[in-house]
Amino acid sequence: MTVPAIRVSAVTKQYGTLKALGGVDLEIGQGEFFGLLGPNGAGKTTLISALAGLVRPDGGSLEIMGHDVVRDYRNARRNLGVVPQELVFDPFFSVRELLRIQSGYFGIRGNDDWIDEILASLDLTHKADDNMRMLSGGMKRRVLVAQALVHRPPVIVLDEPTAGVDVELRQGLWQFVRKLNRDGHTIVLTTHYLEEAETLCGRIAMLKAGKVVALDTTENLLHRFATHSLRVSVDRAEAAVALGGVAVEDGWVEFAFEGYDKLETLLARLREAGAGLREIQLGEPDLERVFVEVMHRA
Amino acid sequence: MPETRRGATPPRIEPMAADAPLTGFRTLLYKEVLRFWKVAFQTVAAPVLNALLFLLIFSHVLDRHVTVYGDVAYTSFLVPGLVMMSVLQNAFANSSSSLIQSKITGNIIFVLLPPLSYREFYAAYVIAATLRGLFVGCGVLLVAMPFVDLDIASPLWVLAFAVMGGAILGSFGVIAGIWADKFDQLAAFQNFLILPLTMLSGVFYSIHSLPRFWQDVSHFNPFFFMIDGFRYGFFGQSDTSPWLSLAVVSGCFVLLAALTLALLGRGYKLRS
Numbered sequence: 001m002t003v004p005a006i007r008v009s010a011v012t013k014q015y016g017t018l019k020a021l022g023g024v025d026l027e028i029g030q031g032e033f034f035g036l037l038g039p040n041g042a043g044k045t046t047l048i049s050a051l052a053g054l055v056r057p058d059g060g061s062l063e064i065m066g067h068d069v070v071r072d073y074r075n076a077r078r079n080l081g082v083v084p085q086e087l088v089f090d091p092f093f094s095v096r097e098l099l100r101i102q103s104g105y106f107g108i109r110g111n112d113d114w115i116d117e118i119l120a121s122l123d124l125t126h127k128a129d130d131n132m133r134m135l136s137g138g139m140k141r142r143v144l145v146a147q148a149l150v151h152r153p154p155v156i157v158l159d160e161p162t163a164g165v166d167v168e169l170r171q172g173l174w175q176f177v178r179k180l181n182r183d184g185h186t187i188v189l190t191t192h193y194l195e196e197a198e199t200l201c202g203r204i205a206m207l208k209a210g211k212v213v214a215l216d217t218t219e220n221l222l223h224r225f226a227t228h229s230l231r232v233s234v235d236r237a238e239a240a241v242a243l244g245g246v247a248v249e250d251g252w253v254e255f256a257f258e259g260y261d262k263l264e265t266l267l268a269r270l271r272e273a274g275a276g277l278r279e280i281q282l283g284e285p286d287l288e289r290v291f292v293e294v295m296h297r298a
Numbered sequence: 299m300p301e302t303r304r305g306a307t308p309p310r311i312e313p314m315a316a317d318a319p320l321t322g323f324r325t326l327l328y329k330e331v332l333r334f335w336k337v338a339f340q341t342v343a344a345p346v347l348n349a350l351l352f353l354l355i356f357s358h359v360l361d362r363h364v365t366v367y368g369d370v371a372y373t374s375f376l377v378p379g380l381v382m383m384s385v386l387q388n389a390f391a392n393s394s395s396s397l398i399q400s401k402i403t404g405n406i407i408f409v410l411l412p413p414l415s416y417r418e419f420y421a422a423y424v425i426a427a428t429l430r431g432l433f434v435g436c437g438v439l440l441v442a443m444p445f446v447d448l449d450i451a452s453p454l455w456v457l458a459f460a461v462m463g464g465a466i467l468g469s470f471g472v473i474a475g476i477w478a479d480k481f482d483q484l485a486a487f488q489n490f491l492i493l494p495l496t497m498l499s500g501v502f503y504s505i506h507s508l509p510r511f512w513q514d515v516s517h518f519n520p521f522f523f524m525i526d527g528f529r530y531g532f533f534g535q536s537d538t539s540p541w542l543s544l545a546v547v548s549g550c551f552v553l554l555a556a557l558t559l560a561l562l563g564r565g566y567k568l569r570s
Binding site (some may be wrong): 015030034049050052053054055056073074075077078079080082084086088089090091092093101102103104105106107108109110114139147151152153171184185 | 301310311312313314315316317318321322324325326328329332333336337400404405407408409410411412414415533563565569570
């Protein structure tokens, strides 16, 4: 039987009076592209830090590829690569030196072939001998990804990797991460860009106040929670608002509805109310709506 | 088990195998040595110049007026003290500054994520600190040699106290680097603890020149035993028995090592 890439069982963590994690249970299969979403302070980074051994949980257990992160920390950490949220770097070394050193920390010497491959994949080959201080923010972000990969970990955690990153780099990064996932790496992603999570992640967990409040495949979440939207441009916005719509901008009112069978009724009521329909726009369910709804219900 | 988005069984990825035991420790040690070596002008040359200035000024003022242990010229007496002071201060500076810089810039995470044990972490930082202390100490000795008539009576004592002193201050530096959250806290540690204890340890004088009360007080300063024992290796004479000094210094090292390892093992301020 295949062990899960990540298993989190009843994990709790308290900082003073703040309950950062309040009994989190989670299982992520090998090869998944998994999204971990939640508002600021939901516990995402604490959970990732606990997986990485940077935070010691008060209760519960965490495993990476079947290895307990406390009792069997060496094997657990060898199976995990973490791209941290902050843009941190060691200013004393060049890119290649840093990657060689990081390999050495994981017990690997003579790792230049793999390092060259990572550098090429992340378009860093021409910067290999540059000191870290000389690199742009985007380049430093790529080096962080490279550092997380030097020991070829089966499980890779990306903690908001595209925060403050330009569009070109973001696209290049996702292309690379998708390839890693196709190659068999398990990817765990936290991001505030919900459209990225919707496009990339097969399953998603949503955290609020240290608890998992939703956990399902992306498709199921979209179907279970999300509503369609109807935006109408009308002559009499007040008449449309009286039917339960929300005025969004000049002359436009937005309605939420659960299925297309309700659409006809809604349009008929607008006509009856004399709203004066000029234009309509339909919106598909998206993860942002799901997220807002889940957070509102939790 | 949930399926992947594509529904296919993913190929199994194995992490790279470690080449040899202790490679992680050796790499951290190498990185810590490389860190100070890359800025050797600041970390080695500057303290050597500092010690040389002390030597020139004190020897100019006192050499004709003071002799120690009967017939040892003051400048000759001073050199081992300056060497040992450099060893101690630079060992402390190395581990403490490396750790606080890594903590403040956040790159300490690169050392905390890999499968390094806290013992490997401790050993790498303390050995690197000791090596920097020894590098600077050797530099001071080499630069001072042309100015003084100095033999080494017992190199083993010299080496033993230099290594033990470096390791003690390296451990102290690890504690200070972990404890301090800001550079000024570290500076306070250095200026209000390490510097006075070093300066008042007999670097510049024999404690026999002090009033009885201050001689007794000096015996509560572990730095006195480090410097006195180190000096014994040069002259075969010292203010107190080298065996007593070795016992005190060894005891201090064991206590500090145990304290540092306990803090690291608990993850104090590193793994919350």
